[in-house]
Amino acid sequence: MSLLPGLRYLPGVTTLKLDQNTCTGCGVCVEVCPHAVFEVSDRKAVIKDLDACMECGACSRNCPAKAVTVTAGVGCAQAIFNAMLTGGPPDCGCGSDQGSACCS
Numbered sequence: 001m002s003l004l005p006g007l008r009y010l011p012g013v014t015t016l017k018l019d020q021n022t023c024t025g026c027g028v029c030v031e032v033c034p035h036a037v038f039e040v041s042d043r044k045a046v047i048k049d050l051d052a053c054m055e056c057g058a059c060s061r062n063c064p065a066k067a068v069t070v071t072a073g074v075g076c077a078q079a080i081f082n083a084m085l086t087g088g089p090p091d092c093g094c095g096s097d098q099g100s101a102c103c104s
């Protein structure tokens with residue numbers, strides 16, 4: 001489930017790529033993606049909502065098979081939205097549970 005449903009980035013511009021031949025179906029990308037871009041079907045990851053990707057890079061960094069690539073940090077609009085909503089520093093929710101933000 002997306003952290004902020006309804007908020008989306010520009011359509012058709014994300015650099016996200018998935019190599020299903022390399023994917024092992026572990027599901028890590030589903031767990032770490034803050035925007036519910038992936039699902040696992042028949043033991044392979046599937047991009048179910050490409051334009052929801054904010055290029056935070058969490059999936060690429062955490063995929064153990066290196067099956068996901070994305071050029072991260074070039075347009076994390078989610079972080080900007082969050083900063084506007086909270087008055088805090090940019091944070092799209094893709095950082096560690098220690099509170100560090102990968103996009104700031």
Ligand code: SF4
Pocket residue numbers: 018022023024025026027028029030040044045062063064065066067068
């Ligand atoms: S994290 Fe990588 S290997 Fe695991 S399901 Fe996602 S794409 Fe496949």
Ligand code: SF4
Pocket residue numbers: 016032033034035036037038052053054055056057058059060070094
């Ligand atoms: S880059 Fe971030 S928002 Fe895009 S699919 Fe990966 S984890 Fe999800």
